[in-house]
Amino acid sequence: xxxxxxxxxxxxxxxxxxxxASMTAVAEAAGxxxxxxxxxxxxxxxxxxxxxxxxxxxxxxxxxxVGVEALAAAPDAVAIRAALETLVLGYVDDSDGFGFALTDHxxxxxxxxxxxxxxLADREAVLFAAAQSxxxxxxxxxxxxxxxxxxxxxxxxxxxxxxxxxARRDAGRLVLSSLLTGIAQP
Amino acid sequence: xxxxxxxxxxxxxxxxxxxxASMTAVAEAAGxxxxxxxxxxxxxxxxxxxxxxxxxxxxxxxxxxVGVEALAAAPDAVAIRAALETLVLGYVDDSDGFGFALTDHxxxxxxxxxxxxxxLADREAVLFAAAQSxxxxxxxxxxxxxxxxxxxxxxxxxxxxxxxxxARRDAGRLVLSSLLTGIAQP
DNA sequence: CTCATGTGAGACACTGATGTCTCATTCGAA
DNA sequence: TTCGAATGAGACATCAGTGTCTCACATGAG
Numbered sequence: 500x501x502x503x504x505x506x507x508x509x510x511x512x513x514x515x516x517x518x519x520a521s522m523t524a525v526a527e528a529a530g531x532x533x534x535x536x537x538x539x540x541x542x543x544x545x546x547x548x549x550x551x552x553x554x555x556x557x558x559x560x561x562x563x564x565v566g567v568e569a570l571a572a573a574p575d576a577v578a579i580r581a582a583l584e585t586l587v588l589g590y591v592d593d594s595d596g597f598g599f600a601l602t603d604h605x606x607x608x609x610x611x612x613x614x615x616x617x618x619l620a621d622r623e624a625v626l627f628a629a630a631q632s633x634x635x636x637x638x639x640x641x642x643x644x645x646x647x648x649x650x651x652x653x654x655x656x657x658x659x660x661x662x663x664x665x666a667r668r669d670a671g672r673l674v675l676s677s678l679l680t681g682i683a684q685p
Numbered sequence: 686x687x688x689x690x691x692x693x694x695x696x697x698x699x700x701x702x703x704x705x706a707s708m709t710a711v712a713e714a715a716g717x718x719x720x721x722x723x724x725x726x727x728x729x730x731x732x733x734x735x736x737x738x739x740x741x742x743x744x745x746x747x748x749x750x751v752g753v754e755a756l757a758a759a760p761d762a763v764a765i766r767a768a769l770e771t772l773v774l775g776y777v778d779d780s781d782g783f784g785f786a787l788t789d790h791x792x793x794x795x796x797x798x799x800x801x802x803x804x805l806a807d808r809e810a811v812l813f814a815a816a817q818s819x820x821x822x823x824x825x826x827x828x829x830x831x832x833x834x835x836x837x838x839x840x841x842x843x844x845x846x847x848x849x850x851x852a853r854r855d856a857g858r859l860v861l862s863s864l865l866t867g868i869a870q871p
Numbered sequence: 872c873t874c875a876t877g878t879g880a881g882a883c884a885c886t887g888a889t890g891t892c893t894c895a896t897t898c899g900a901a
Numbered sequence: 902t903t904c905g906a907a908t909g910a911g912a913c914a915t916c917a918g919t920g921t922c923t924c925a926c927a928t929g930a931g
Contacts, residue, residue, distance in 0.1 A: 518790050519790060521917080521918060521919085522918075522919070522920090523918080531878080531879080532878070532879045532880065532881095533879095533880095533919095533920095534878075534879065534880080534881090534921095534922090535877085535878060535879075537919090537920065537921085538877085538878085541920085542919080542920075543918090543919070543920095580869075602788045602840075604704050604705060631870075634870050635869065635870060636868055636869060636870055637868055637869065637870050638870070639862075640859060640862070640863065640868060641850070641851065641855075641859075643845070643850035643851065644845055644850065644851055644859055644863070644868075645868055647841040647842070647844055647845040647850065647851070648838065648841050648863050648868055650840075650841055650844065651837035651838045651839070651840045651841025651842070651844075652834065652837045652838070652841075653837070654788075654836075654837045654840050654841075655833040655834050655836055655837025655838075655840075656833070656837070658833055658836065658837075659829070659830055659833040664827070664829035664830065664833065665827065665829065665830055665833070669827075673826060673827075673830055676825075676826070677826065677830070677834050677864075677867065678863075678867060678868060679867045679868060679869040680866070680867040680869055680871075681863065681864060681865045681866040681867035682822055682823055682826060682830075682831055682834055682864060682865060683766075683821065683822060683823065683865040683866055684817075684820050684821060684822055684823050684824070685866075685871070707887080707888060707889085708888075708889070708890090709888080717908080717909080718908070718909045718910065718911095719889095719890095719909095719910095720891095720892090720908075720909065720910080720911090721907080721908060721909075723889090723890065723891080724907085724908085727890085728889080728890075729888090729889070729890095
């Protein structure tokens with residue numbers, strides 16, 4: 500557990516439990532000394548930024564996997580709808596590990612991460628716009644809002660699972676279903 | 686601005702800008718000295734808990750205004766649907782001021798506040814259950830999830846407004862509309 | 872075996888924030 | 902005007918966390 504990745508995983512666990520976890524807490528979670536943690540990461544902020552970067556890496560990977568640009572280039576309603584579902588379910592999975600990053604103020608305050616977040620949000624928005632153009636997503640909502648709505652429901656699901664109102668395995672279905680068709684009886 | 690309420694309002698402003706705002710920052714925001722802030726609130730935690738309490742007061746007030754229990758006692762689809770809309774729009778308004786409390790870890794960590802949150806969530810759930818029984822809310826989603834979904838969309842709207850993707854005046858409509866009918870084109 | 876590398880333990884200085892306290896000043900009511 | 906209460910300014914001790922450093926020890930490669 501003393502390698503860089505082990506520290507990151509331990510930090511993830513510790514921070515998911517307590518978002519204010521100290522370097523000492525991270526070291527304990529990793530089963531190593533605080534000195535060794537500092538040998539891997541100069542500062543707590545550096546550690547958090549790296550975790551934030553990894554969470555953005557996962558986000559980017561999801562966008563790659565789904566092939567956002569290809570879908571936008573040759574819009575097909577069925578394919579886009581399927582891609583949206585895959586994407587959201589993927590996010591729910593990812594948020595299991597990186598959920599704390601959704602609301603961590605240190606991570607959110609990093610200018611570099613915020614910039615990259617913007618870039619990824621832009622990429623995502625391309626898919627949303629295509630989805631609107633083929634009638635998959637509503638056109639009376641701003642493209643920019645879709646990403647935020649997904650983000651919000653991820654936070655919601657994470658909290659619901661945390662307090663025990665929702666089973667982890669149900670989270671994906673609930674997020675996707677309420678996101679796409681809402682909670683009202685049609 | 687030196688009275689208790691003035692300090693609370695200033696703290697609200699300061700914390701909405703920077704959730705980690707120190708007592709010094711709060712004092713500056715209130716235009717008074719740090720000593721006077723401490724004359725009103727023994728500790729930073731006490732100040733945060735009071736702010737959290739006030740946000741729960743507002744929540745409770747919204748539930749009172751809407752008459753949750755009366756609606757549940759004599760379920761009427763139209764009335765319940767209207768109540769839900771009023772409720773959610775009210776929450777969006779309230780989150781303007783108390784938005785920071787949605788994700789503040791100190792407030793969320795308070796046992797007393799968490800307990801009261803649970804009580805209010807229970808009250809709210811009564812309305813949701815009634816809404817399900819009269820066909821206003823979907824029955825294939827757990828009652829417990831509705832509250833979380835609203836919470837998540839409040840966080841989403843707050844963030845969307847913060848980064849400038851959504852105008853404040855549009856937030857209510859977007860939250861309500863995406864909550865009830867989803868973001869997919871029907 | 873020997874040595875180099877990595878690690879743990881702990882000391883250390885530093886920082887930012889908190890909470891307490893004092894004292895002079897201000898302000899308002901009597 | 903006078904007196905008392907509230908305030909501002911600032912000193913102070915305390916605390917938790919951070920980041921640096923040293924040294925002893927273990928471990929593994931040669």
